[in-house]
Amino acid sequence: MKKAAAFLFQLAFLSALYYGSEFLVSWLHIPIPASVTGMVILLFLLSKGWVPVQMIESGAAFLNKHLAFFFIPIAAGLITYGDLIRSDGAALMAVIAGSSVIGLLITSGLSSALAKRSREKA
Amino acid sequence: MTIIYITVTIAIYQLARWAALRFPSPFTTPVFTSTVVIISLLAASGVSYKEYTPAKEIMTFLLGPATAALALPLYHNRAVLRERFFPAAASLIVGTFATIVSAVWMASAFGLSRTIQATAAVKAVTTPVAMEAAVIIGGDPALAAAFVITAGIFGAVFGPPLLTMFNINDPFSRGLGIGTISHGIGTSQAVQEGPVQGTVSSAAMGVSAIITSLVLPWLFPFL
Known part of the structure; x- marks a missing residue:
């Protein structure tokens, strides 16, 4: 019971942090999304020790584990693009897939090559 | 009805x-299979996305908090991030440019x-940033959200x-x-692969979103 209450408190704290960031971002016209701003603020609070890790740990770990869930209802919204998918779907898919593969292999490939080089030097 | 949509x-x-654990494969990535099943159910039952929207609003209430909570793995793995900061930043910037430029050029080659x-x-970047950035350079925000989701699912699945095929281990x-191209x-998939992957992916999605929103308004007119 106590554990459940602590868990709910952690979810409430993380929600307050995020919705506070959302307010801050729109109020100050910061061109960074609220979720990234909230992530940076929370990282800062944890690093300074102003928020102890135990205060958010089980709630944050639960949300991270199920992060994919929250995208599912949004992704279902693709259903509203049926007409566009029927007319230009193949070309659009090729553009998205092709540019994603190029970006992925360049980013990861470069990072892995740089890491290998610095290991050989050391 | 909303309660039924949420339960389902x-x-x-x-x-x-369960299926992803039982039959491990790129095609059983939960965000992909769940989306396909829900779209099929909506289509088959004749329930419009508009009717499903109140359920969506409730279920996504914790999306923002869950994303901010990625600060936890960042905090736990901050040493590895600090250690490899410069080569990581260089790779991320080059990769972000590559994915933007190739997307625009391919779209123009297809006559779109x-x-x-x-x-x-x-x-490639997270939905709120993508929608804002799209408006600034003359794109369509609703369509941007659809592209972002498609790119995200593609990145999570493939x-x-x-990376394994190209021996990047x-x-x-x-x-x-993964974080750079599929936010x-x-x-969410990188977190499942391991704590280092999850951490670096969360940091990369944040940084690539910031870089894209800063660079795109200047870069796009030249493409």
Whole structure:
């Protein structure tokens, strides 16, 4: 019971942090999304020790584990693009897939090559 | 009805997680299988997305908090991030440019409109940034959200096997690429692969979103 209450408190704290960031971002016209701003603020609070890790740990770990869930209802919204998918779907898919593969292999490939080089030097 | 939609969505997600454990494959990635099943159910039952929207609003209430909570793995793995900061930043910047430029050029090669080209340019970053950035360069914000989701699911499903195929096994580099090209959806998959992948992917999705929103308004007119 106590554990459940602590868990709910952690979810409430993380929600307050995020919705506070959302307010801050729109109020100050910061061109960074609220979720990234909230992530940076929370990282800062944890690093300074102003928020102890135990205060958010089980709630944050639960949300991270199920992060994919929250995208599912949004992704279902693709259903509203049926007409566009029927007319230009193949070309659009090729553009998205092709540019994603190029970006992925360049980013990861470069990072892995740089890491290998610095290991050989050391 | 909203309660039924929520219950069904959660049940499908749980089944999808079970299926991913039982039959591990890129095609059983839960965000992909669940989305396909829900779209099929909506289409078959004649329930419109508009009717499903109140359920969506409730279920996504914790999306923002869950994304901010990625600060936890960042905090736990801050040493590895600090240690490899400069090579990681360089790779991320080059990769972000590559994915933007190739998206715009491919869209133009397929003869797609300038609006679609602008929308394709933002597809790699998290939805709120993509929607704002799309408007600034003449794209369509609703379509941007659709492209972002497609890119995210593509990255989550095909990112890890592609990296393995190209022999990129360093967990840090894997997370970096996945976060850079497929934001939160890719990150949700990277978290499952391992703590280093999850951490680096969360950091990369944040940084690539910031870089894209700063650079795109200047870069896009030249493409």
